[in-house]
Amino acid sequence: MELLQQIFVLPFVDMVSMPDFLIQVVWEGFVAGVLYALIALGFVLIYKASGVFNFAQGIMVVFAAMALVGIHDMGAPAWLALLLTIALMGLLAITIERVVLRKLVNQHEAILLMATIGLTLVLKGVGELVFGGGTKSMITEELGLPTGSSDWEVFGGIVIFQHIDIAAAVIAILMVATLAVFFSKTRIGRALRAVADDHQAALSVGISLHQIWAIVWFASGIVALVTGIMWGARSDVSFALEIIALKALAVLILGGFTSIPGAIIGGLMVGIGEKLFEVYWGPIFGGGTEAWFAYVLALIFLLFRPQGLFGERIIERV
Amino acid sequence: MFYREAGQYKTSYAADQALLPILQDRIGLLMILVAVFVLIPLIATDFFLSAIMIPFLVFALAAIGLNVLTGYAGQLSLGSGAFMGVGAYACYKLTTLFPDVNIIVHILLSGFFAAIAGMVFGLPSLRIKGLYLAITTLAAQFFLEWCFIRIPWLYNFNDSGAIEVPGRKLLGISITGPLATPTVRYLVILTIVAVMTLLAANVLRGRIGRSWMMIRDMDIAAELMGIRPLYAKLSAFAFSSYYCGVAGALLVFCWLGSAEVEAFDINHSFLILFMVIIGGMGSLLGCFLGAAFIWVLPIVIRAVPSALGIDMLAATTEHISNIVIGILIIFFLIVEPHGLARLWQIAKEKLRTWPFPYATT
């Protein structure tokens, strides 16, 4: 009886009795959700255009962040380090396309998935070897990103907003808007959608698959870099972070594998959901529920909607 | 020249369906069995047994479990580490609650707990396929890991959160705990793994194994031929998790002697997956080849620098090992998606016409 009360009544009472705290928790969840959404965005870009589920997306985020800081540590000023990292991600995209994707063109999607798992290992090893396995601090100030925080007095209490979090949200929105415009209005965007639909048909109208794939992986790399910067600005980066990127997979389930708005909404759902659950229900279970909440949420979701919120209905034709 | 089927006629279906229809294969297997059961215990060092053979066997068993689920039944799973954990903790609870019962019995029983967990987390497979299913197996992995930490009853409220293996005997010989010698532990694991491999081979070539492969290849057609997806998929999860569970129990009781949650984390799930991929999905031989490869490779890489006289940090060799394994995975997927087992099969094909390189059989 008491347990029932604890689960179904008390958390909501807590929420209502301290609304300022609730807003803080929701905001924290929102911020985490934005970052999950960005990682998921990288996945969606690649999956939309090449049908490949890029398991290495998470490690790309970390790799990009570590590379940026690493290059800066080697002596380059922030703007140069940024440019070099962007170039590095471009080089990475071309290499992956040439060495891995090209050779696995007609293979089953499971094989491509496993190839990206292998890629994860390689990136992890190379990254740790070159940039070191320890944790690093993100060069937030050098990049010109805002620091500090603002307080907002509401409901008789205070809610604190970190400027960097606001910046992250704004940048994320800008990026999504840019990508949306890019996809629908430009020639390359159109080509990307064509490739996503049907490789062979796209080839037959003269679209170069290889070029498109390189571009998409590069775009995804840029997204990864931005994500890495934002993430690193809030907490230090290290190669142990990649596990958190696995959460983006749960986001993809909620939002669908091919939908950009879905990635955003899915990310926010996961971010806010797991924060709320951990703060208000976590103590009943001894805490640490953030480790699995996202996945269980995705699991429950899948049982009712196997294609996710925005995904395409899977129709099997025999 | 040596490896030919000429003259070996099968005069009954039973002979045709035998596990090893070719005489040379049977001789080969016999030689391997003699080597592992007799030779190795006699001549191997404790280090070789503890650091190479025992882990190899334990992971090979887990790889068989995962291969059944992913390679034969086509259900991609990233939760094998957690299912090993279920087996390990179940065995621990069983033996601390019933210390008088033989430990082997407990090890074999603990697999059933893992099987149940497998079936529960396998339920979504009825509606969810492919990548989506893999992600839900992650739910199993992280949730079960969390349980291993947050349910103190599992590790008998031990302060450190780890499980320590009590000493147990069989026929008067210590087989677990600090008194058990590597040789004894090796033989126990070897026997269990050998028997379980045989059982798996039997199931895979029969009705149940076929139903799994049907589900893997085209589950719609399978259903239209009378296979109930519910039974097929859940049985695959159950069978697979049983093997992972026993492997987990063996890992703790006959190899490490103690374990914390990290022994069953997502990295181990991936490790076993790599073994299955490189060894060959859908091949029992592949499980052993993959396990040997993935386990021995880092040891070799670690040994190379010191053999060459170069000083290298342990961390560096680990990074290099990661890179090499990653490259090899990609390489295998490009060159031979069916892994080492297929390469072995191709080699055997070539052997059949050796020494004539251009002959066809």
Next chain:
Amino acid sequence: MTVADAAVADSDVADAGTAVERNELLSVENVSLSFGGVKAITDISFNILEGEIRAIIGPNGAGKTSMLNVINGFYHPQEGSITFRGKKRRRMKPYQAAASGIARTFQNVALFKGMSTLDNIMSGRSLKMKRGLFWQLLHVGPARNEEIEHRQRVEEIIDFLEIAAIRKQPVGKLPYGLQKRVELGRAMAMDPDLLLLDEPMAGMNLEEKEDMSRFILDLNTEFGITVALIEHDMGVVMDLADRVVVLDYGKKIADGTPAEVQANQDVIDAYLGVAR
């Protein structure tokens, strides 16, 4: 099958119009099927008699494959019902259809590409194999005897279809015509009462078509299997079928013997340009 039945069946094929006393095996009653807004099948009724070869023909998109899928239990119609062997049902799971004795082949060969020919056809015996997990683990004993017993039956089918030479080959490597034959063998292995064939001759040359026609005819007369087949080749349809049902845009436009259907003006307008 008695000799008299075989003779009747033979003469039936050659002489359209001879009335034969046959029981009704399957009856489709007022079935309608739609996907979202698209109506695939509108109020179709016809029956299939025991022991006959029934052809379902019509232009592309007429709903023929959807009709087979409904009979199979893969699609569930919004209206109408199917009566098989006297049991009427609207919704049926595919494995229930299989268990009642309905087998089929597919337009795009749906073989298990990871398995050999022998294994594929053996998979057709799945429903008949009963030995449980314990015996499977052991293998020697009842499980093996069961395997051998069914292997025997499968070998008979392999002999019948003349595919003994490829029995151990993985089906993914076989040419298309042979794959279709293996698929037929797999369906036959189910010992079905009703065999649904979805364009079994698609993509075959004349020789392969003649072989396939011979197999279908033989399995109808020798093994007594009722056949419903979708086919585009008019020559095959006219030669093989006892009766024909014609679909167009999801509706039935003709139903009768090949000669009757050939002469039907609606059918000619919709589909047949020149009668063969």
